[in-house]
Amino acid sequence: MNRVALVLLLTVMMTAFLFVSLLVGTVPLTAGTAVRALFGVALDPRHVVIVQDIRLPRAILGAMVGASLGLSGAVLQGLLRNPLAEPGLTGTSSCAGLGAVIALYFGWSAAFPLALPLAAMGMAGVGTLLLFLVAGRNAGTLTLILTGVALSSLAVALTSLAMNLSPNPYALSEMVMWLLGSLHDRSFVDVTLALPFAAAGWLILATTGRGLDALSLGEETAASLGIRVQRLRLLAIIGTALAVGAAVATTGSVGFVGLVVPHLLRPLVRYQPSHLLLPSALGGAILVVLADIAVRVIPSSSELMLGVLTSLVGIPFFLALILKLQWSER
Amino acid sequence: MTILSGERISVHRGARRVLIDADVDVARGELVGLLGPNGAGKTTLLKALSGLLPCTGRATFEGRDIRAMSPDERSRRIAFLPQTIEAHWPMPVTAVVALGRLPHRRHFTPPAQADREAVRNAMAQTDVTSLASRRLNSLSGGELARVFLARALAVEAPVLLADEPVSHLDPGHQLAVLDLFRQRADRGDAVIVVLHDLGYAARYCHRIYVLDQGVTVAQGRPTDVLSDDLLHRVYGISAARASHDGQSILVPWQVARP
Numbered sequence: 001m002n003r004v005a006l007v008l009l010l011t012v013m014m015t016a017f018l019f020v021s022l023l024v025g026t027v028p029l030t031a032g033t034a035v036r037a038l039f040g041v042a043l044d045p046r047h048v049v050i051v052q053d054i055r056l057p058r059a060i061l062g063a064m065v066g067a068s069l070g071l072s073g074a075v076l077q078g079l080l081r082n083p084l085a086e087p088g089l090t091g092t093s094s095c096a097g098l099g100a101v102i103a104l105y106f107g108w109s110a111a112f113p114l115a116l117p118l119a120a121m122g123m124a125g126v127g128t129l130l131l132f133l134v135a136g137r138n139a140g141t142l143t144l145i146l147t148g149v150a151l152s153s154l155a156v157a158l159t160s161l162a163m164n165l166s167p168n169p170y171a172l173s174e175m176v177m178w179l180l181g182s183l184h185d186r187s188f189v190d191v192t193l194a195l196p197f198a199a200a201g202w203l204i205l206a207t208t209g210r211g212l213d214a215l216s217l218g219e220e221t222a223a224s225l226g227i228r229v230q231r232l233r234l235l236a237i238i239g240t241a242l243a244v245g246a247a248v249a250t251t252g253s254v255g256f257v258g259l260v261v262p263h264l265l266r267p268l269v270r271y272q273p274s275h276l277l278l279p280s281a282l283g284g285a286i287l288v289v290l291a292d293i294a295v296r297v298i299p300s301s302s303e304l305m306l307g308v309l310t311s312l313v314g315i316p317f318f319l320a321l322i323l324k325l326q327w328s329e330r
Numbered sequence: 331m332t333i334l335s336g337e338r339i340s341v342h343r344g345a346r347r348v349l350i351d352a353d354v355d356v357a358r359g360e361l362v363g364l365l366g367p368n369g370a371g372k373t374t375l376l377k378a379l380s381g382l383l384p385c386t387g388r389a390t391f392e393g394r395d396i397r398a399m400s401p402d403e404r405s406r407r408i409a410f411l412p413q414t415i416e417a418h419w420p421m422p423v424t425a426v427v428a429l430g431r432l433p434h435r436r437h438f439t440p441p442a443q444a445d446r447e448a449v450r451n452a453m454a455q456t457d458v459t460s461l462a463s464r465r466l467n468s469l470s471g472g473e474l475a476r477v478f479l480a481r482a483l484a485v486e487a488p489v490l491l492a493d494e495p496v497s498h499l500d501p502g503h504q505l506a507v508l509d510l511f512r513q514r515a516d517r518g519d520a521v522i523v524v525l526h527d528l529g530y531a532a533r534y535c536h537r538i539y540v541l542d543q544g545v546t547v548a549q550g551r552p553t554d555v556l557s558d559d560l561l562h563r564v565y566g567i568s569a570a571r572a573s574h575d576g577q578s579i580l581v582p583w584q585v586a587r588p
Contacts, residue, residue: 081418218416226405
């Protein structure tokens, strides 16, 4: 498929799902009502509140989170030249989660709203940096996964410790709900808190495409083509930390988007890492918005958590991927 | 006229010196061979000359220190073809060859006419045009080697440093690639090539350098350098010699007995 056509198709799909996500929920709306409500001219003022203040920020955040995860996955896979790299697998997401839980534990987020996203992004950065320090520059698949698992486990252990020592049941439930990952009850305040950081991360990650292309021929060839490999690595670290940190700070942990999306799209862009970046961002946005529609549509006693759903869908995919890799190596 | 030169180039790996005060230079119009047994420091010297490896001494391009050049500028002047082929994604052949144009392209700009032409020429010269839309993982070892050579040629740099470019090729393509290097030299480029084949070195190179244990032990015209004494000292072999069409033939014959 043509690259431009692919991007167009994904953009149309994303816009369509964003619109659908304005319609579904406890109060279903027709398309006409939703459009009128979006522009503030609905007959029923409650519809305006539902669309503008509840569903629109939720949809925007879903797209932001998905784009961040998809793009970070594509960049990490290109940087490490490994199809298993993903913000969740490399421990970045768990570290961001730890940062957020620390902010909740000490009650910083109540005193200073930026504390939670900042702590999440800071820990995401620390986690990615640790990964590179331990796994080194030419990490094989095994080293990388083991280091990621170790980092992830450490972050999860420290997160559990924070919950273990949590000052009161209210704080505990806040942490748990937050960790399950959800877009429930998000407002434009959340958008304005997280979007600038995520956007900064996207911009940084967008500049890595050329270097990632060159890296597909190995670090030496990349360097001989004028790529500053050290700087590329640093940009990828900072970019994923910002984007994933902002995403995790908004929704809690939403797994496997960063793994699945670049994988599905890679053959469509003929495996070229730079051509994968924008489609992965769009694809990630589509997947999370779609998942967020699903949690509202699937009938259940209380609303399903987004992170739970993506992991439930993602893990079978991950297993299928491993089987396929094994099968193709035979 | 010398275009690329290294003076007293030394490279340390930990406490060990893997290259000791090597002097090497290449002029426009020259095909220079680097020879020596495994582990002699040939690859190290090539990487140091292309600015990929920290080294002491002075490496210059047209008199300018290559370490003072920006990576962009250096990459347009010195093309490097590594010995081992790394290909992490099964991209189509054309996309891989086009990566050779990265030094000439700005961020977020589509390839220009000159870029497309360079890619086409490089692919034609290395006989990979027919593979254009094939994926890397469907190619044989020899085809891969030619695709990666095309990638290096597509840079269209005045200096090409090639590390064992013919080791993986069949005889027909070995000759074609060496002819190609010779043609590039004749057109005014400078080529340094690491070779293990003494016969090719003797036949194709204008000058050769022989390295042994990190030290340059001989340099000059192949016929002068590749003496029985040197082959015995450096490789521990004796060679059979003959001539054909007025050119000398040199074939490694047997391991010398001490």
